[in-house]
Amino acid sequence: MSRPPNPIDGTKSVYATFAYVLRWWRESRGLSQDALAKELYMARSTIQAYEAQEYEPDDEFAEKLDKYFGTGKLFYYLWYHSQREYLLQKWDAYLKLEPQCLQFRSFHPNAVPGLFQTEDYMRASFTAGNLPEAEIEKGVETRLRRQELLCRPEPPLFWVVIDEAVLLRPVGGAAAMRAQLAHLLEVMDLPHVALQVVPLSAGAYLGQDGYFVMLHLPERTVVYEETGTDGRLFYDPKVVHERHVRHDRIRLKALPEEATRDLISGIMKGV
Incomplete structure:
Protein backbone atom coordinates (compact mmCIF):
# COMPACT_ATOMS: atom_id res chain seq x y z
CA MET A 1 0.00 0.00 0.00
CA SER A 2 1.51 3.32 -1.08
CA ARG A 3 1.85 6.16 1.39
CA PRO A 4 -0.39 9.20 0.93
CA PRO A 5 1.43 12.24 -0.48
CA ASN A 6 2.73 14.84 1.91
CA PRO A 7 0.21 17.64 2.50
CA ILE A 8 0.89 20.97 0.80
CA ASP A 9 0.59 24.15 2.89
CA GLY A 10 -0.51 26.76 0.38
CA THR A 11 -0.05 29.57 2.92
CA LYS A 12 3.73 29.33 2.67
CA SER A 13 4.11 30.93 -0.75
CA VAL A 14 2.51 31.40 -4.15
CA TYR A 15 4.64 28.48 -5.38
CA ALA A 16 3.12 26.31 -2.66
CA THR A 17 -0.36 27.48 -3.67
CA PHE A 18 0.46 26.55 -7.28
CA ALA A 19 1.47 23.06 -6.13
CA TYR A 20 -1.67 22.71 -4.00
CA VAL A 21 -3.98 23.78 -6.82
CA LEU A 22 -2.17 21.47 -9.27
CA ARG A 23 -2.66 18.47 -6.97
CA TRP A 24 -6.28 19.44 -6.26
CA TRP A 25 -7.20 19.61 -9.94
CA ARG A 26 -5.29 16.42 -10.74
CA GLU A 27 -6.97 14.44 -7.99
CA SER A 28 -10.40 15.95 -8.72
CA ARG A 29 -10.10 14.47 -12.22
CA GLY A 30 -9.06 11.12 -10.76
CA LEU A 31 -5.60 11.29 -12.35
CA SER A 32 -2.39 9.87 -10.99
CA GLN A 33 0.83 11.79 -11.50
CA ASP A 34 1.75 9.32 -14.22
CA ALA A 35 -1.60 9.77 -16.00
CA LEU A 36 -1.36 13.57 -15.98
CA ALA A 37 2.24 13.39 -17.19
CA LYS A 38 1.14 11.32 -20.18
CA GLU A 39 -1.64 13.81 -20.99
CA LEU A 40 0.89 16.66 -20.95
CA TYR A 41 3.66 14.70 -22.73
CA MET A 42 6.17 14.93 -19.91
CA ALA A 43 7.80 12.65 -17.33
CA ARG A 44 5.95 11.60 -14.18
CA SER A 45 8.98 12.73 -12.17
CA THR A 46 8.39 16.26 -13.45
CA ILE A 47 4.82 16.37 -12.15
CA GLN A 48 6.04 14.90 -8.88
CA ALA A 49 8.75 17.56 -8.62
CA TYR A 50 6.25 20.39 -9.22
CA GLU A 51 3.92 19.09 -6.52
CA ALA A 52 6.82 18.56 -4.11
CA GLN A 53 8.02 22.11 -4.93
CA GLU A 54 11.40 20.81 -6.01
CA TYR A 55 10.85 22.49 -9.38
CA GLU A 56 9.17 25.83 -9.74
CA PRO A 57 6.73 26.30 -12.61
CA ASP A 58 7.36 28.34 -15.72
CA ASP A 59 4.82 30.10 -17.89
CA GLU A 60 4.73 27.33 -20.49
CA PHE A 61 3.80 24.70 -17.92
CA ALA A 62 1.18 26.99 -16.37
CA GLU A 63 -0.45 27.55 -19.78
CA LYS A 64 -0.48 23.79 -20.44
CA LEU A 65 -2.33 23.22 -17.19
CA ASP A 66 -4.87 25.95 -17.90
CA LYS A 67 -5.55 24.50 -21.34
CA TYR A 68 -5.87 20.93 -20.09
CA PHE A 69 -8.03 21.64 -17.03
CA GLY A 70 -10.00 24.47 -18.66
CA THR A 71 -9.13 26.90 -15.86
CA GLY A 72 -8.89 30.10 -17.88
CA LYS A 73 -5.68 31.78 -16.67
CA LEU A 74 -5.69 30.46 -13.10
CA PHE A 75 -2.35 28.67 -13.28
CA TYR A 76 -0.80 31.40 -15.42
CA TYR A 77 -1.72 34.09 -12.89
CA LEU A 78 -0.36 31.97 -10.03
CA TRP A 79 2.88 31.60 -11.97
CA TYR A 80 2.96 35.32 -12.75
CA HIS A 81 2.69 36.38 -9.10
CA SER A 82 5.10 33.68 -8.02
CA GLN A 83 7.85 35.43 -9.96
CA ARG A 84 7.87 38.15 -7.31
CA GLU A 85 8.93 35.59 -4.74
CA TYR A 86 12.34 34.80 -6.15
CA LEU A 87 13.97 37.04 -3.53
CA LEU A 88 12.94 34.51 -0.91
CA GLN A 89 14.94 31.72 -2.51
CA LYS A 90 18.10 30.95 -0.59
CA TRP A 91 21.25 28.92 -0.78
CA ASP A 92 19.58 25.71 0.40
CA ALA A 93 17.30 25.76 -2.65
CA TYR A 94 20.36 26.05 -4.90
CA LEU A 95 22.07 23.13 -3.16
CA LYS A 96 19.09 20.88 -3.92
CA LEU A 97 19.36 21.67 -7.63
CA GLU A 98 23.14 21.55 -8.03
CA PRO A 99 23.51 17.73 -8.08
CA GLN A 100 20.95 17.51 -10.92
CA CYS A 101 22.92 19.87 -13.14
CA LEU A 102 24.12 18.80 -16.59
CA GLN A 103 26.05 22.00 -17.32
CA PHE A 104 27.32 24.94 -15.27
CA ARG A 105 27.94 28.38 -16.70
CA SER A 106 29.31 30.81 -14.14
CA PHE A 107 31.17 34.05 -13.66
CA HIS A 108 33.24 34.94 -10.59
CA PRO A 109 34.54 38.52 -10.18
CA ASN A 110 35.42 38.29 -6.48
CA ALA A 111 36.53 34.78 -5.48
CA VAL A 112 37.61 31.42 -6.83
CA PRO A 113 34.53 29.26 -7.55
CA GLY A 114 33.65 27.18 -4.51
CA LEU A 115 33.78 23.95 -6.51
CA PHE A 116 37.39 24.76 -7.49
CA GLN A 117 38.68 25.94 -4.09
CA THR A 118 41.33 24.24 -1.97
CA GLU A 119 40.50 23.57 1.66
CA ASP A 120 42.90 26.29 2.85
CA TYR A 121 41.30 28.84 0.53
CA MET A 122 37.85 27.85 1.77
CA ARG A 123 38.84 28.10 5.40
CA ALA A 124 40.43 31.52 4.92
CA SER A 125 37.35 32.78 3.08
CA PHE A 126 34.95 31.61 5.81
CA THR A 127 37.24 32.93 8.56
CA ALA A 128 37.23 36.37 6.94
CA GLY A 129 33.47 36.47 7.50
CA ASN A 130 33.98 36.38 11.31
CA LEU A 131 31.89 33.20 11.56
CA PRO A 132 31.87 30.95 14.62
CA GLU A 133 34.29 28.02 14.37
CA ALA A 134 31.43 25.52 14.09
CA GLU A 135 29.96 27.37 11.11
CA ILE A 136 33.37 27.58 9.44
CA GLU A 137 33.82 23.82 9.76
CA LYS A 138 30.31 23.18 8.48
CA GLY A 139 30.90 25.46 5.50
CA VAL A 140 34.19 23.75 4.62
CA GLU A 141 32.62 20.30 4.97
CA THR A 142 29.69 21.23 2.74
CA ARG A 143 31.91 22.75 0.07
CA LEU A 144 34.26 19.77 0.00
CA ARG A 145 31.28 17.45 -0.37
CA ARG A 146 29.93 19.52 -3.25
CA GLN A 147 33.25 19.12 -5.06
CA GLU A 148 32.43 15.44 -5.56
CA LEU A 149 30.53 16.68 -8.63
CA LEU A 150 33.85 17.17 -10.37
CA CYS A 151 34.89 13.54 -10.19
CA ARG A 152 31.64 11.62 -10.27
CA PRO A 153 30.82 9.35 -13.25
CA GLU A 154 29.43 11.46 -16.10
CA PRO A 155 30.15 14.81 -14.40
CA PRO A 156 28.54 18.07 -15.52
CA LEU A 157 30.24 20.30 -18.06
CA PHE A 158 31.71 23.47 -16.53
CA TRP A 159 32.02 26.77 -18.42
CA VAL A 160 33.66 29.05 -15.87
CA VAL A 161 35.01 32.59 -16.15
CA ILE A 162 37.04 34.32 -13.43
CA ASP A 163 38.27 37.91 -13.20
CA GLU A 164 42.07 38.21 -12.97
CA ALA A 165 41.72 40.25 -9.77
CA VAL A 166 40.59 37.03 -8.06
CA LEU A 167 43.94 35.42 -8.83
CA LEU A 168 45.94 38.36 -7.49
CA ARG A 169 44.29 38.41 -4.07
CA PRO A 170 46.40 36.17 -1.71
CA VAL A 171 43.54 34.60 0.23
CA GLY A 172 45.01 32.64 3.15
CA GLY A 173 48.52 33.97 2.52
CA ALA A 174 51.13 33.41 -0.17
CA ALA A 175 51.58 29.66 0.31
CA ALA A 176 47.85 28.97 0.37
CA MET A 177 47.35 31.08 -2.75
CA ARG A 178 50.13 29.32 -4.65
CA ALA A 179 48.48 26.01 -3.83
CA GLN A 180 45.13 27.39 -4.98
CA LEU A 181 46.55 28.56 -8.29
CA ALA A 182 48.23 25.19 -8.80
CA HIS A 183 44.90 23.52 -8.11
CA LEU A 184 43.20 25.64 -10.76
CA LEU A 185 45.74 24.40 -13.28
CA GLU A 186 44.94 20.83 -12.26
CA VAL A 187 41.22 21.47 -12.61
CA MET A 188 41.82 22.81 -16.12
CA ASP A 189 43.22 19.41 -17.08
CA LEU A 190 39.81 17.83 -16.53
CA PRO A 191 38.11 17.21 -19.90
CA HIS A 192 34.75 18.51 -18.69
CA VAL A 193 36.08 21.85 -17.39
CA ALA A 194 36.59 25.00 -19.47
CA LEU A 195 38.14 27.80 -17.40
CA GLN A 196 38.96 31.27 -18.71
CA VAL A 197 40.18 34.48 -17.08
CA VAL A 198 39.20 38.04 -17.96
CA PRO A 199 42.50 39.99 -17.79
CA LEU A 200 42.80 43.34 -16.05
CA SER A 201 43.72 44.78 -19.45
CA ALA A 202 40.10 44.19 -20.56
CA GLY A 203 39.07 47.25 -18.58
CA ALA A 204 35.41 47.71 -17.70
CA TYR A 205 32.96 45.15 -19.03
CA LEU A 206 29.35 44.09 -18.64
CA GLY A 207 28.62 42.02 -15.55
CA GLN A 208 31.89 42.56 -13.69
CA ASP A 209 29.97 43.67 -10.61
CA GLY A 210 28.23 40.40 -9.80
CA TYR A 211 28.68 36.65 -9.42
CA PHE A 212 26.16 34.34 -11.06
CA VAL A 213 25.83 30.70 -12.04
CA MET A 214 23.48 29.07 -14.53
CA LEU A 215 22.38 25.52 -13.80
CA HIS A 216 21.30 23.61 -16.89
CA LEU A 217 18.97 20.97 -15.42
CA PRO A 218 17.28 18.10 -17.27
CA GLU A 219 13.97 19.97 -17.51
CA ARG A 220 14.98 23.64 -17.35
CA THR A 221 17.72 26.19 -16.73
CA VAL A 222 17.85 28.37 -13.61
CA VAL A 223 20.11 31.19 -12.46
CA TYR A 224 21.54 31.74 -9.01
CA GLU A 225 23.02 35.10 -8.04
CA GLU A 226 24.62 36.15 -4.79
CA THR A 227 25.28 39.45 -3.06
CA GLY A 228 27.14 40.00 0.16
CA THR A 229 23.98 39.41 2.21
CA ASP A 230 21.54 37.40 0.13
CA GLY A 231 21.05 34.92 -2.69
CA ARG A 232 18.49 34.89 -5.47
CA LEU A 233 17.27 31.97 -7.55
CA PHE A 234 15.64 32.90 -10.87
CA TYR A 235 13.34 30.62 -12.85
CA ASP A 236 11.98 33.25 -15.25
CA PRO A 237 13.04 32.28 -18.82
CA LYS A 238 13.63 35.95 -19.65
CA VAL A 239 16.13 36.33 -16.80
CA VAL A 240 17.79 33.05 -17.74
CA HIS A 241 18.19 34.20 -21.35
CA GLU A 242 19.64 37.57 -20.29
CA ARG A 243 22.25 35.89 -18.07
CA HIS A 244 23.13 33.46 -20.84
CA VAL A 245 23.82 36.39 -23.16
CA ARG A 246 25.78 38.13 -20.41
CA HIS A 247 27.94 35.05 -19.86
CA ASP A 248 28.68 34.83 -23.59
CA ARG A 249 29.66 38.50 -23.69
CA ILE A 250 31.95 38.11 -20.67
CA ARG A 251 33.64 35.12 -22.32
CA LEU A 252 34.39 37.32 -25.32
CA LYS A 253 36.48 39.49 -22.97
CA ALA A 254 38.29 36.47 -21.50
CA LEU A 255 41.57 34.94 -22.58
CA THR A 260 44.58 31.59 -19.25
CA ARG A 261 46.86 28.73 -18.23
CA ASP A 262 49.94 30.87 -18.97
CA LEU A 263 48.52 33.76 -16.96
CA ILE A 264 47.79 31.58 -13.92
CA SER A 265 51.28 30.03 -14.10
CA GLY A 266 52.89 33.47 -14.26
CA ILE A 267 50.91 34.78 -11.30
CA MET A 268 51.76 31.66 -9.30
CA LYS A 269 55.49 32.26 -9.80
CA GLY A 270 55.15 35.79 -8.50
CA VAL A 271 53.17 35.00 -5.35
Missing part, protein backbone atom coordinates in the same frame (compact mmCIF):
# COMPACT_ATOMS: atom_id res chain seq x y z
CA PRO A 256 41.55 31.61 -24.45
CA GLU A 257 42.25 28.56 -22.29
CA GLU A 258 45.96 28.27 -23.13
CA ALA A 259 46.54 31.97 -22.48
Whole structure:
Protein backbone atom coordinates (compact mmCIF):
# COMPACT_ATOMS: atom_id res chain seq x y z
CA MET A 1 0.00 0.00 0.00
CA SER A 2 1.51 3.32 -1.08
CA ARG A 3 1.85 6.16 1.39
CA PRO A 4 -0.39 9.20 0.93
CA PRO A 5 1.43 12.24 -0.48
CA ASN A 6 2.73 14.84 1.91
CA PRO A 7 0.21 17.64 2.50
CA ILE A 8 0.89 20.97 0.80
CA ASP A 9 0.59 24.15 2.89
CA GLY A 10 -0.51 26.76 0.38
CA THR A 11 -0.05 29.57 2.92
CA LYS A 12 3.73 29.33 2.67
CA SER A 13 4.11 30.93 -0.75
CA VAL A 14 2.51 31.40 -4.15
CA TYR A 15 4.64 28.48 -5.38
CA ALA A 16 3.12 26.31 -2.66
CA THR A 17 -0.36 27.48 -3.67
CA PHE A 18 0.46 26.55 -7.28
CA ALA A 19 1.47 23.06 -6.13
CA TYR A 20 -1.67 22.71 -4.00
CA VAL A 21 -3.98 23.78 -6.82
CA LEU A 22 -2.17 21.47 -9.27
CA ARG A 23 -2.66 18.47 -6.97
CA TRP A 24 -6.28 19.44 -6.26
CA TRP A 25 -7.20 19.61 -9.94
CA ARG A 26 -5.29 16.42 -10.74
CA GLU A 27 -6.97 14.44 -7.99
CA SER A 28 -10.40 15.95 -8.72
CA ARG A 29 -10.10 14.47 -12.22
CA GLY A 30 -9.06 11.12 -10.76
CA LEU A 31 -5.60 11.29 -12.35
CA SER A 32 -2.39 9.87 -10.99
CA GLN A 33 0.83 11.79 -11.50
CA ASP A 34 1.75 9.32 -14.22
CA ALA A 35 -1.60 9.77 -16.00
CA LEU A 36 -1.36 13.57 -15.98
CA ALA A 37 2.24 13.39 -17.19
CA LYS A 38 1.14 11.32 -20.18
CA GLU A 39 -1.64 13.81 -20.99
CA LEU A 40 0.89 16.66 -20.95
CA TYR A 41 3.66 14.70 -22.73
CA MET A 42 6.17 14.93 -19.91
CA ALA A 43 7.80 12.65 -17.33
CA ARG A 44 5.95 11.60 -14.18
CA SER A 45 8.98 12.73 -12.17
CA THR A 46 8.39 16.26 -13.45
CA ILE A 47 4.82 16.37 -12.15
CA GLN A 48 6.04 14.90 -8.88
CA ALA A 49 8.75 17.56 -8.62
CA TYR A 50 6.25 20.39 -9.22
CA GLU A 51 3.92 19.09 -6.52
CA ALA A 52 6.82 18.56 -4.11
CA GLN A 53 8.02 22.11 -4.93
CA GLU A 54 11.40 20.81 -6.01
CA TYR A 55 10.85 22.49 -9.38
CA GLU A 56 9.17 25.83 -9.74
CA PRO A 57 6.73 26.30 -12.61
CA ASP A 58 7.36 28.34 -15.72
CA ASP A 59 4.82 30.10 -17.89
CA GLU A 60 4.73 27.33 -20.49
CA PHE A 61 3.80 24.70 -17.92
CA ALA A 62 1.18 26.99 -16.37
CA GLU A 63 -0.45 27.55 -19.78
CA LYS A 64 -0.48 23.79 -20.44
CA LEU A 65 -2.33 23.22 -17.19
CA ASP A 66 -4.87 25.95 -17.90
CA LYS A 67 -5.55 24.50 -21.34
CA TYR A 68 -5.87 20.93 -20.09
CA PHE A 69 -8.03 21.64 -17.03
CA GLY A 70 -10.00 24.47 -18.66
CA THR A 71 -9.13 26.90 -15.86
CA GLY A 72 -8.89 30.10 -17.88
CA LYS A 73 -5.68 31.78 -16.67
CA LEU A 74 -5.69 30.46 -13.10
CA PHE A 75 -2.35 28.67 -13.28
CA TYR A 76 -0.80 31.40 -15.42
CA TYR A 77 -1.72 34.09 -12.89
CA LEU A 78 -0.36 31.97 -10.03
CA TRP A 79 2.88 31.60 -11.97
CA TYR A 80 2.96 35.32 -12.75
CA HIS A 81 2.69 36.38 -9.10
CA SER A 82 5.10 33.68 -8.02
CA GLN A 83 7.85 35.43 -9.96
CA ARG A 84 7.87 38.15 -7.31
CA GLU A 85 8.93 35.59 -4.74
CA TYR A 86 12.34 34.80 -6.15
CA LEU A 87 13.97 37.04 -3.53
CA LEU A 88 12.94 34.51 -0.91
CA GLN A 89 14.94 31.72 -2.51
CA LYS A 90 18.10 30.95 -0.59
CA TRP A 91 21.25 28.92 -0.78
CA ASP A 92 19.58 25.71 0.40
CA ALA A 93 17.30 25.76 -2.65
CA TYR A 94 20.36 26.05 -4.90
CA LEU A 95 22.07 23.13 -3.16
CA LYS A 96 19.09 20.88 -3.92
CA LEU A 97 19.36 21.67 -7.63
CA GLU A 98 23.14 21.55 -8.03
CA PRO A 99 23.51 17.73 -8.08
CA GLN A 100 20.95 17.51 -10.92
CA CYS A 101 22.92 19.87 -13.14
CA LEU A 102 24.12 18.80 -16.59
CA GLN A 103 26.05 22.00 -17.32
CA PHE A 104 27.32 24.94 -15.27
CA ARG A 105 27.94 28.38 -16.70
CA SER A 106 29.31 30.81 -14.14
CA PHE A 107 31.17 34.05 -13.66
CA HIS A 108 33.24 34.94 -10.59
CA PRO A 109 34.54 38.52 -10.18
CA ASN A 110 35.42 38.29 -6.48
CA ALA A 111 36.53 34.78 -5.48
CA VAL A 112 37.61 31.42 -6.83
CA PRO A 113 34.53 29.26 -7.55
CA GLY A 114 33.65 27.18 -4.51
CA LEU A 115 33.78 23.95 -6.51
CA PHE A 116 37.39 24.76 -7.49
CA GLN A 117 38.68 25.94 -4.09
CA THR A 118 41.33 24.24 -1.97
CA GLU A 119 40.50 23.57 1.66
CA ASP A 120 42.90 26.29 2.85
CA TYR A 121 41.30 28.84 0.53
CA MET A 122 37.85 27.85 1.77
CA ARG A 123 38.84 28.10 5.40
CA ALA A 124 40.43 31.52 4.92
CA SER A 125 37.35 32.78 3.08
CA PHE A 126 34.95 31.61 5.81
CA THR A 127 37.24 32.93 8.56
CA ALA A 128 37.23 36.37 6.94
CA GLY A 129 33.47 36.47 7.50
CA ASN A 130 33.98 36.38 11.31
CA LEU A 131 31.89 33.20 11.56
CA PRO A 132 31.87 30.95 14.62
CA GLU A 133 34.29 28.02 14.37
CA ALA A 134 31.43 25.52 14.09
CA GLU A 135 29.96 27.37 11.11
CA ILE A 136 33.37 27.58 9.44
CA GLU A 137 33.82 23.82 9.76
CA LYS A 138 30.31 23.18 8.48
CA GLY A 139 30.90 25.46 5.50
CA VAL A 140 34.19 23.75 4.62
CA GLU A 141 32.62 20.30 4.97
CA THR A 142 29.69 21.23 2.74
CA ARG A 143 31.91 22.75 0.07
CA LEU A 144 34.26 19.77 0.00
CA ARG A 145 31.28 17.45 -0.37
CA ARG A 146 29.93 19.52 -3.25
CA GLN A 147 33.25 19.12 -5.06
CA GLU A 148 32.43 15.44 -5.56
CA LEU A 149 30.53 16.68 -8.63
CA LEU A 150 33.85 17.17 -10.37
CA CYS A 151 34.89 13.54 -10.19
CA ARG A 152 31.64 11.62 -10.27
CA PRO A 153 30.82 9.35 -13.25
CA GLU A 154 29.43 11.46 -16.10
CA PRO A 155 30.15 14.81 -14.40
CA PRO A 156 28.54 18.07 -15.52
CA LEU A 157 30.24 20.30 -18.06
CA PHE A 158 31.71 23.47 -16.53
CA TRP A 159 32.02 26.77 -18.42
CA VAL A 160 33.66 29.05 -15.87
CA VAL A 161 35.01 32.59 -16.15
CA ILE A 162 37.04 34.32 -13.43
CA ASP A 163 38.27 37.91 -13.20
CA GLU A 164 42.07 38.21 -12.97
CA ALA A 165 41.72 40.25 -9.77
CA VAL A 166 40.59 37.03 -8.06
CA LEU A 167 43.94 35.42 -8.83
CA LEU A 168 45.94 38.36 -7.49
CA ARG A 169 44.29 38.41 -4.07
CA PRO A 170 46.40 36.17 -1.71
CA VAL A 171 43.54 34.60 0.23
CA GLY A 172 45.01 32.64 3.15
CA GLY A 173 48.52 33.97 2.52
CA ALA A 174 51.13 33.41 -0.17
CA ALA A 175 51.58 29.66 0.31
CA ALA A 176 47.85 28.97 0.37
CA MET A 177 47.35 31.08 -2.75
CA ARG A 178 50.13 29.32 -4.65
CA ALA A 179 48.48 26.01 -3.83
CA GLN A 180 45.13 27.39 -4.98
CA LEU A 181 46.55 28.56 -8.29
CA ALA A 182 48.23 25.19 -8.80
CA HIS A 183 44.90 23.52 -8.11
CA LEU A 184 43.20 25.64 -10.76
CA LEU A 185 45.74 24.40 -13.28
CA GLU A 186 44.94 20.83 -12.26
CA VAL A 187 41.22 21.47 -12.61
CA MET A 188 41.82 22.81 -16.12
CA ASP A 189 43.22 19.41 -17.08
CA LEU A 190 39.81 17.83 -16.53
CA PRO A 191 38.11 17.21 -19.90
CA HIS A 192 34.75 18.51 -18.69
CA VAL A 193 36.08 21.85 -17.39
CA ALA A 194 36.59 25.00 -19.47
CA LEU A 195 38.14 27.80 -17.40
CA GLN A 196 38.96 31.27 -18.71
CA VAL A 197 40.18 34.48 -17.08
CA VAL A 198 39.20 38.04 -17.96
CA PRO A 199 42.50 39.99 -17.79
CA LEU A 200 42.80 43.34 -16.05
CA SER A 201 43.72 44.78 -19.45
CA ALA A 202 40.10 44.19 -20.56
CA GLY A 203 39.07 47.25 -18.58
CA ALA A 204 35.41 47.71 -17.70
CA TYR A 205 32.96 45.15 -19.03
CA LEU A 206 29.35 44.09 -18.64
CA GLY A 207 28.62 42.02 -15.55
CA GLN A 208 31.89 42.56 -13.69
CA ASP A 209 29.97 43.67 -10.61
CA GLY A 210 28.23 40.40 -9.80
CA TYR A 211 28.68 36.65 -9.42
CA PHE A 212 26.16 34.34 -11.06
CA VAL A 213 25.83 30.70 -12.04
CA MET A 214 23.48 29.07 -14.53
CA LEU A 215 22.38 25.52 -13.80
CA HIS A 216 21.30 23.61 -16.89
CA LEU A 217 18.97 20.97 -15.42
CA PRO A 218 17.28 18.10 -17.27
CA GLU A 219 13.97 19.97 -17.51
CA ARG A 220 14.98 23.64 -17.35
CA THR A 221 17.72 26.19 -16.73
CA VAL A 222 17.85 28.37 -13.61
CA VAL A 223 20.11 31.19 -12.46
CA TYR A 224 21.54 31.74 -9.01
CA GLU A 225 23.02 35.10 -8.04
CA GLU A 226 24.62 36.15 -4.79
CA THR A 227 25.28 39.45 -3.06
CA GLY A 228 27.14 40.00 0.16
CA THR A 229 23.98 39.41 2.21
CA ASP A 230 21.54 37.40 0.13
CA GLY A 231 21.05 34.92 -2.69
CA ARG A 232 18.49 34.89 -5.47
CA LEU A 233 17.27 31.97 -7.55
CA PHE A 234 15.64 32.90 -10.87
CA TYR A 235 13.34 30.62 -12.85
CA ASP A 236 11.98 33.25 -15.25
CA PRO A 237 13.04 32.28 -18.82
CA LYS A 238 13.63 35.95 -19.65
CA VAL A 239 16.13 36.33 -16.80
CA VAL A 240 17.79 33.05 -17.74
CA HIS A 241 18.19 34.20 -21.35
CA GLU A 242 19.64 37.57 -20.29
CA ARG A 243 22.25 35.89 -18.07
CA HIS A 244 23.13 33.46 -20.84
CA VAL A 245 23.82 36.39 -23.16
CA ARG A 246 25.78 38.13 -20.41
CA HIS A 247 27.94 35.05 -19.86
CA ASP A 248 28.68 34.83 -23.59
CA ARG A 249 29.66 38.50 -23.69
CA ILE A 250 31.95 38.11 -20.67
CA ARG A 251 33.64 35.12 -22.32
CA LEU A 252 34.39 37.32 -25.32
CA LYS A 253 36.48 39.49 -22.97
CA ALA A 254 38.29 36.47 -21.50
CA LEU A 255 41.57 34.94 -22.58
CA PRO A 256 41.55 31.61 -24.45
CA GLU A 257 42.25 28.56 -22.29
CA GLU A 258 45.96 28.27 -23.13
CA ALA A 259 46.54 31.97 -22.48
CA THR A 260 44.58 31.59 -19.25
CA ARG A 261 46.86 28.73 -18.23
CA ASP A 262 49.94 30.87 -18.97
CA LEU A 263 48.52 33.76 -16.96
CA ILE A 264 47.79 31.58 -13.92
CA SER A 265 51.28 30.03 -14.10
CA GLY A 266 52.89 33.47 -14.26
CA ILE A 267 50.91 34.78 -11.30
CA MET A 268 51.76 31.66 -9.30
CA LYS A 269 55.49 32.26 -9.80
CA GLY A 270 55.15 35.79 -8.50
CA VAL A 271 53.17 35.00 -5.35
